[in-house]
Amino acid sequence: MTTHVPATSFVLTAIGDDRPGLVAALAAAVDEHGGNWVDSQLALLAGKFAGIVQVDLPAERAQDFLAALPALAEEVGLEVEATTGRAGEAAEEPRHVLALHLLGQDRTGMVREITTALRSQGATIDGLRSWTREAPEGGGMLFEAEAEVRLPASAQEQDLREALETIAGELMVDLELDAPA
Missing domain, CATH: 3.30.70.260 (ACT domain)
Known part of the structure; x- marks a missing residue:
C-alpha cells in the first residue's frame, strides 16, 4: 500500500x-x-x-x-x-486546442495584434515560440511564430479564424490555424 x-x-x-x-x-x-x-x-x-x-x-x-x-x-x-502553483491542475472547462503558425516581414506590433485577436475570442496561449531570420535573397528580416492556443468550448473556431485572417491581411503575413500535429 x-x-x-x-x-x-x-x-x-x-x-x-x-x-x-x-x-x-x-x-x-x-x-x-x-x-x-x-x-x-x-x-x-x-x-x-x-x-x-x-x-x-x-x-x-x-x-x-x-x-x-x-x-x-x-x-x-x-x-x-x-x-x-497548483499541483495536478485540471482544466476548468473543456477547451479546443489549435496550433497557430505565422510567417511574415518583421515589424513592430505583430505579437500585440495577434494576441489581441486571440484574447477577443477567449483563447488562451499554452505555448508560444517566436524568432526572426533573414529573408532569402536579401529581403529583410522575417518574423516567425508558433503557438498552441486553446479556445473555450463555448467559442467558435470559425470566429477565431476570421479574426486572425483579418489581422493577417492587415499585417501581410501568412497565418495558419490547425489541429496540433
Whole structure:
C-alpha cells in the first residue's frame, strides 16, 4: 500500500549568464529536497539562459527548498524565483486546442495584434515560440511564430479564424490555424 504524500507545486523562473552546469545545479537542488521536475521550457536568448520549470515537492520540504534557491545565484550565477502553483491542475472547462503558425516581414506590433485577436475570442496561449531570420535573397528580416492556443468550448473556431485572417491581411503575413500535429 502506498501512502499519498501531499505535494507543493512551484513554478520556477530562472535566468543567468549562459554557462555549463546551470540546469544541473537547479536539478540537483530539486532532487536534494525530494522534488520532482514536472515540466520545463528552457532557452538561450541574447547570451542569457532563461527557464521556466514546474516542480513538485513534498509539503514538509518546500520551505527548505525555497531557502536553498538564493545559493544558486552565489554558486553558479543562476537567479531563481519561485511562485506557488497548483499541483495536478485540471482544466476548468473543456477547451479546443489549435496550433497557430505565422510567417511574415518583421515589424513592430505583430505579437500585440495577434494576441489581441486571440484574447477577443477567449483563447488562451499554452505555448508560444517566436524568432526572426533573414529573408532569402536579401529581403529583410522575417518574423516567425508558433503557438498552441486553446479556445473555450463555448467559442467558435470559425470566429477565431476570421479574426486572425483579418489581422493577417492587415499585417501581410501568412497565418495558419490547425489541429496540433
